[in-house]
Amino acid sequence: MTTPHSASNSPLGSALPPFTQHAISVSLPTWADNVGYEEGEKRVADAMVSGYPRFFIHLSIEKLARICEQKFGAPNEKCLLYPSKKIADRCRSFMLDRASLAGTPTHARLVQYHINPEDTPLPSPQPTVELHIVLFPTDAWPFAKQFWQHTGLGISSRLAVYCLSLLSTESPNSPVPSPTSARAPFKALNRHYSVKRAPQSPAFGSVSLSSNPQDVLSKDQSTYLEERYGRNLPLGAGSYAKRAMRRRIAGVLVRDNWEDCPHGPCAGAHDVEVGPSHRGVRDVTEDDVYLFSTGMSAIWTAHQLVLGTRPPAKSVCFGFPYTDTLKILQKWGPGCHFLGHGIDSDIDALETIIKQELSTNPSALPIAALFVEFPSNPLLRSANLSLLRALADKYDFLLVIDETVGNFVNVDVLQHADVVVSSLSKIFSGDANAMGGSLILNPQRRHYATLKAYMSANYEDTYFDEDAVFMERNSRNFIRRIRIIDENTLAVCEYLQSRSISGGTPLPSPAIKEVFYPKYITPENYLSCKLPEGGYGGLFSLTFTSPAASHAFFDNMPFHKGPSLGTNFTLACPYTILAHYFELGWAAEYGVEEGLVRISVGMEERVSLLEGFKVALRAAEAAM
Numbered sequence: 001m002t003t004p005h006s007a008s009n010s011p012l013g014s015a016l017p018p019f020t021q022h023a024i025s026v027s028l029p030t031w032a033d034n035v036g037y038e039e040g041e042k043r044v045a046d047a048m049v050s051g052y053p054r055f056f057i058h059l060s061i062e063k064l065a066r067i068c069e070q071k072f073g074a075p076n077e078k079c080l081l082y083p084s085k086k087i088a089d090r091c092r093s094f095m096l097d098r099a100s101l102a103g104t105p106t107h108a109r110l111v112q113y114h115i116n117p118e119d120t121p122l123p124s125p126q127p128t129v130e131l132h133i134v135l136f137p138t139d140a141w142p143f144a145k146q147f148w149q150h151t152g153l154g155i156s157s158r159l160a161v162y163c164l165s166l167l168s169t170e171s172p173n174s175p176v177p178s179p180t181s182a183r184a185p186f187k188a189l190n191r192h193y194s195v196k197r198a199p200q201s202p203a204f205g206s207v208s209l210s211s212n213p214q215d216v217l218s219k220d221q222s223t224y225l226e227e228r229y230g231r232n233l234p235l236g237a238g239s240y241a242k243r244a245m246r247r248r249i250a251g252v253l254v255r256d257n258w259e260d261c262p263h264g265p266c267a268g269a270h271d272v273e274v275g276p277s278h279r280g281v282r283d284v285t286e287d288d289v290y291l292f293s294t295g296m297s298a299i300w301t302a303h304q305l306v307l308g309t310r311p312p313a314k315s316v317c318f319g320f321p322y323t324d325t326l327k328i329l330q331k332w333g334p335g336c337h338f339l340g341h342g343i344d345s346d347i348d349a350l351e352t353i354i355k356q357e358l359s360t361n362p363s364a365l366p367i368a369a370l371f372v373e374f375p376s377n378p379l380l381r382s383a384n385l386s387l388l389r390a391l392a393d394k395y396d397f398l399l400v401i402d403e404t405v406g407n408f409v410n411v412d413v414l415q416h417a418d419v420v421v422s423s424l425s426k427i428f429s430g431d432a433n434a435m436g437g438s439l440i441l442n443p444q445r446r447h448y449a450t451l452k453a454y455m456s457a458n459y460e461d462t463y464f465d466e467d468a469v470f471m472e473r474n475s476r477n478f479i480r481r482i483r484i485i486d487e488n489t490l491a492v493c494e495y496l497q498s499r500s501i502s503g504g505t506p507l508p509s510p511a512i513k514e515v516f517y518p519k520y521i522t523p524e525n526y527l528s529c530k531l532p533e534g535g536y537g538g539l540f541s542l543t544f545t546s547p548a549a550s551h552a553f554f555d556n557m558p559f560h561k562g563p564s565l566g567t568n569f570t571l572a573c574p575y576t577i578l579a580h581y582f583e584l585g586w587a588a589e590y591g592v593e594e595g596l597v598r599i600s601v602g603m604e605e606r607v608s609l610l611e612g613f614k615v616a617l618r619a620a621e622a623a624m
Contacts, residue, residue: 013047016562017569022157022433024425025562025571026050031551034574038581052563053435054149054296054324058157064164068133072111079135080144081155083293083462085112088132090153095136095143098331106140115166129163131155150324150331152294156435159464238465240268241472245424246289247272248475249438251279251408256476268472280412283443290439290455291463295404295423298437300328302400302419306369307333309447309454310398313368316350318342319376319383320590323579325402329371340590342372342381343522347388354395369398374406374413375526377565378541378575378598379591380516382525385416392418398447404566409482410534411526418445424471426566427485427538428478434470436463481568481603486535489601492613493517493540499617501545511549511620516541539565541575541598549620550595556619558612565600570609572599
């Protein structure tokens with residue numbers, strides 16, 4: 001069992017988990033720190049040495065980008081780095097389109113950069129790295145950053161560290177080479193790919209490359225800390241790691257006893273025993289599962305799959321989603337209808353929209369697809385998937401379900417879906433030190449052959465092998481971890497519910513207004529998909545009777561505080577402040593209040609876990 005991290009060693013801006021080179025969260029321990037982060041307050045910005053990868057450019061990626069700017073950039077140019085030409089092309093097209101729509105046309109150019117290990121003193125064989133660099137004027141940064149954030153398709157920090165190791169005989173923590181440094185080979189492919197030699201361009205992003213020396217780890221220290229919880233596969237075993245994960249996600253492994261295989265990756269071996277899937281759709285196989293570098297890239301690809309296989313039509317975002325899902329549906333393709341409450345009455349509203357579309361053009365497809373989270377983040381609402389499935393069959397649209405929060409140990413949503421997506425960075429990993437995503441096709445649905453053909457023709461495996469190796473290691477015991485977290489969360493929520501207005505507390509001045517947890521929110525819809533041995537998940541949210549109570553509760557929680565969820569340790573954030581700070585009124589229209597606190601429960605010992613929440617609640621009640 002993973003040892004929970006101590007929240008006492010998490011100063012503002014430090015990595016979560018602590019002392020983890022590729023941590024995917026960052027410590028924002030007070031309400032004021034989160035507001036300061038959103039407002040770009042200097043004391044917060046200067047403290048940041050980590051962050052969620054789609055929002056914060058990892059220092060290793062930033063360092064590599066500065067090198068690329070020096071090698072290939074013109075004055076006043078910045079760049080972003082991608083693992084394939086197709087993705088770089090997509091980034092360039094997006095930037096040009098969005099800049100044009102904004103009335104500020106820009107330009108961007110692409111460079112393909114081969115980093116050849118044979119030119120370095122590292123032991124062979126080492127794989128060649130192919131970077132695709134998107135260079136653009138500094139003032140076009142907001143459009144470039146949108147693509148990076150919304151799609152999650154940028155290179156990973158581990159890939160950046162590997163590239164840096166090939167580019168220098170020194171430590172990846174060494175200073176950036178000067179612009180006159182020797183240049184590694186490159187190759188230009190088409191008219192959009194060009195090379196210019198220029199003086200050093202401005203620093204990448206808004207975060208300084210300097211960091212506290214105590215936060216810099218040696219390579220041996222970093223390797224030890226990252227592998228302290230279990231045995232990794234060899235770094236060259238990326239294909240085995242990916243096959244193992246695809247089999248776990250497909251639910252076809254008869255046994256996954258990796259402890260019994262000291263000399264090889266059992267779950268990823270060619271001769272491992274597999275059987276019919278236990279995902280509720282027996283004919284699902286590992287070949288129906290696709291892996292991605294992030295959960296958001298899986299969602300983005302699902303939308304591209306819709307655009308590439310269905311006639312032009314708007315999609316539907318059903319329920320209040322994680323912010324970038326809605327942005328993807330709005331910014332690519334014909335747009336979307338947003339039904340932000342995601343309750344059963346919205347299904348009637350959806351059918352009204354469909355009938356209106358058909359009355360305008362009876363021969364057209366009324367909607368192309370419906371995207372829904374089960375349950376939703378952060379309100380933990382569960383949509384009526386049976387009714388949505390019936391509507392999808394009636395009007396021939398695709399049903400895309402995000403199972404990240406529910407997870408397939410607790411709920412069975414594949415039976416209802418055409419496509420299921422998930423962020424593996426969350427509870428599937430648990431250690432918060434690796435990113436990943438998955439997409440599953442349901443072979444029992446009518447458009448399966450078309451969707452499968454599209455994926456066969458267009459899918460690119462850009463998931464860096466080393467990231468896959470860590471994700472495979474982390475996921476080996478995810479079922480056992482989920483059971484512990486489910487039980488912990490249930491105990492915490494029952495305590496908090498008993499002291500909330502929604503739970504009928506007898507307290508004269510309660511601090512908690514409502515506990516958002518699948519057991520209490522749309523429970524009949526959740527139960528319709530809940531597996532017999534499944535729980536209610538590890539995520540819940542709280543609203544409070546006053547801003548003072550909300551702030552006091554958050555500030556006094558003796559747990560880690562930062563973005564992300566599904567960690568093996570308890571992690572909290574003022575969700576609306578972090579996700580919707582500049583649209584608080586809009587979020588409130590859908591019940592996502594400014595003072596909402598979202599909590600992802602971990603594997604801590606239950607008594608101490610409950611005591612921690614009692615401490616926070618006493619502070620909130622005192623603030624009343």
